[in-house]
Amino acid sequence: MKRPRGHNRRVPGGDRIFQRIFTRLGCHGRPPQFLVEFHPYAGLTHTVRLRGETAHVRLSDVLRRAPVPVIESAAAILLGRLYRRRPPTGLLDIYRQFAHSIRTRAQILALRRSRARKLDLHPAGSHHNLHEMYEHLNARYFERALPYPRLGWSTRSWRAQLGCFDPALNQIVINRALDRREVPGYVVGYVLYHEMLHQKHPVRFERCRRASHSVEFRLEERQFSDYTRAMKFLKHFSTTRRR
Numbered sequence: 001m002k003r004p005r006g007h008n009r010r011v012p013g014g015d016r017i018f019q020r021i022f023t024r025l026g027c028h029g030r031p032p033q034f035l036v037e038f039h040p041y042a043g044l045t046h047t048v049r050l051r052g053e054t055a056h057v058r059l060s061d062v063l064r065r066a067p068v069p070v071i072e073s074a075a076a077i078l079l080g081r082l083y084r085r086r087p088p089t090g091l092l093d094i095y096r097q098f099a100h101s102i103r104t105r106a107q108i109l110a111l112r113r114s115r116a117r118k119l120d121l122h123p124a125g126s127h128h129n130l131h132e133m134y135e136h137l138n139a140r141y142f143e144r145a146l147p148y149p150r151l152g153w154s155t156r157s158w159r160a161q162l163g164c165f166d167p168a169l170n171q172i173v174i175n176r177a178l179d180r181r182e183v184p185g186y187v188v189g190y191v192l193y194h195e196m197l198h199q200k201h202p203v204r205f206e207r208c209r210r211a212s213h214s215v216e217f218r219l220e221e222r223q224f225s226d227y228t229r230a231m232k233f234l235k236h237f238s239t240t241r242r243r
């Protein structure tokens with residue numbers, strides 16, 4: 001999805017805010033030139049990349065209507081990470097409070113829903129058909145009780161994650177890197193089965209995190225018929241390998 005570039009993406013006064021926080025954290029060396037833009041990330045993601053003398057900062061556009069102290073607090077988190085400085089707790093708390101507020105949560109959900117609607121998902125890949133697999137797994141392991149999700153392959157290959165379930169959207173996306181001939185069907189089946197277990201076991205967070213894998217979850221995961229084989233394959237499989 002392409003979005004217009006230009007002044008509307010610029011964070012007003014963003015460079016000055018980052019300069020200020022750079023000084024406040026006592027970061028070493030000469031401060032870089034800060035280019036601070038809003039970016040349509042899926043949630044509250046913010047990134048900073050240092051290239052030569054320029055620091056490219058992308059703040060989630062959820063912050064578009066946030067007051068300056070929240071931007072400062074986000075800047076402290078990013079610069080603290082980049083320069084290994086520990087920002088004062090008071091400064092961090094401002095961002096935390098903003099991120100956890102009901103209003104922000106609601107805004108993120110609304111944004112993600114509207115963006116997801118525009119995202120076409122295709123379950124039929126070049127080598128593996130997720131739709132057929134889903135129907136088969138739902139019948140075999142879940143007595144067809146799981147509600148059919150928005151289902152498809154990721155647009156690009158992901159580096160680390162194999163699959164992702166988003167409970168807010170009832171959506172399962174599987175890493176496109178697995179849609180290859182040399183990846184056996186039981187491996188894709190296992191990854192899909194894992195995400196289906198997330199559908200079955202509600203979790204506190206949207207993303208696939210360790211905290212969301214309970215003992216019960218892990219036990220049920222082992223019921224997958226090719227669990228051991230699939231784990232063995234994935235251990236030696238790097239998703240970054242080129243096609």
Ligand SMILES: [Zn+2]
Pocket residue numbers: 194198208209212213
């Ligand atoms: Zn998981």
